[in-house]
Amino acid sequence: MIEIQDLIKTFSLNKQQKRKLGTRDGQIKAVDGISLTCKPGRIFSLLGPNGAGKTTTLRLIATILQPTSGIIKVSGHDVSKDGRAVRGKIGFLTGTTGLYDRLTPDELVTYFGKLNGMDGPALERRKQDLFHTLEIFSFSNKRIAELSTGMKQKVSIARTMIHDPEVVVFDEPTAGLDVITAEHIIELIRQCKDDGKTVIFSSHIMSEVDLLCDDLAIIHEGQILYDGTMDSFREQMVNSSLTQEFIRIVNNSKTQAQ
């Protein structure tokens, strides 16, 4: 369960960034008062164009960043007060997540298991299960640098899931991956849902969202433009295509702002 209330995150800008954005303000609101709820056993999708605030929101949930104001609770723990407990409950995966090239998959997954407080036979059993499901055994003792992109992605999944997190956060998980490799991720997201986990993922690809999600939020310039179930979104569509509808909603907000 993820509960977000009136979340605001501002970043201070340096001179270079101000020039780039063409603004004189010393600060920019990356997330501007959003509220959301992601429920267990459902897949929540955060959809928005580049720079909408998706990554910032997900990093706030994962405690990599601290909120400027507002509340985020993950499985009942407040990210500002009890970050350690929150991190113990979540798995975090992005499309550009890297791995330590000089370790083997076996060493890497063991390392992250230990950092999540696991040890001994319990860790070993969990690792064996994951390696079996993901078919990692054949290369589990090779250096990660020698692996293919697909193999690396499987290791990333094992790393994310080693401590059996209640909440899984995916930030553009399929960005930069080929369809075959992306398929591993899609399968993982479905599996998480079946296991009753809370899943939130960000994307700017409408077809991916359509394929997977139960609940949808469209975010633009740090604000929520739509929040509801995927079914109700489909029902109230003006355009026939989901992508067209997404573009229409975003453009609509732009004209309103003007």
Added chain:
Amino acid sequence: MKEVLHIARKEFKDTVRDKRTLMAMIVVPLLLFPVIFTVVSGLQSESMEKAMSRELKVAVAGSQVPSGLQAQLESGRNLRLISFGQDTSYRRYVRSDSLDAAITVPPDFQSRVDNMQTGRLQLYYQSTEEGVEQRLTALLDQYKAKLRRERLAMLDISEEAIQPLQVDKMDMATMQEKIGKYVGGFIPYIFIIFCFIGAMYPAIDLFTGEKERGTIETILTTPVKRIHILTGKMSVVVATGIISALLAIVGLFAGLNFAGTLPAQITEVTGDILQPQFILLLLSMLIPLTIFFAGILIPISIYAKSFKEAQSIITPINILVILPGIVGLLPGVELTLQTALIPVVNIALATKDIVAGTIDYGLLAAVYGSLILFAALSVAFSVRYFGRETNILRA
């Protein structure tokens, strides 16, 4: 604590598997000095030997060469004497290397010697040609001694009569102190540099590298506290710095002992210096020094977006570290209460005194105090810096 260990163990494994770090940390410091010593002393002894044994072509010029002088020169080994008579072209030949040297005997030489005056000879040579002047001077000195003995006998004076004073010098400085004065300044210079370089690559790799490879988020989303992540990583940076500094010293002493031909005294003294006590003292200063270095390197590595950026910031800092290290090599700069408080300079001067065995323990305490203070400050800065989200995620 357990988490810090997990992180330190993994980072150490990761570090020693990196060929670049391994070169900078182990191979270079360990082998640099043995290789330099072998090459230099090999070249030197070879050229020295050659200079001493090769045949010298020496012109002997003058209308009248006394037979005694001629006989003395002929007794010299590996000399080819060429009689020039009154020909004065020998200068040109010496300049053009066709001749190694020329000895000219003025016409009045013999008569001056016979009349109890000083006979003068001219020796033409090039000081750039090693060994020529020494070999010929030695030969002529023998001739001079012979002439003097003859005169003294003729005048019936004993050798002692013309030598009213002889001073026997007793140098009370131990060999350790003498070596300490020269090598002592060199040792801290070496380990300060290697300490910094040894810590540099792991610092960049463990902090900037995490950003560059996109692994920083994976470690930040584990339940481990940020300060524990930092501590684990920092301990590896410190360990590699200390290891490479110690290896450089091992390499230096191994080089002194096994490579090349050094006087037996030096090898003996190096054995005396390398006592467990010295190593312990050195290590106890190296630890706060390396922590201080790590505290400088880590914030830079956290800030930098790429290896390249980190290196371009650190390279000028390298010079800032080397310069105070050189102070240890300067004569006349001593460990005082003031110099004991300046980081890097203090360790350079203290090591010199420790090697010479003349360390003042009060000042040594001041050195520790200063080193620990600066180490603590730099660590505190690293901690604050690692906590700032804009630095960690700067990409």
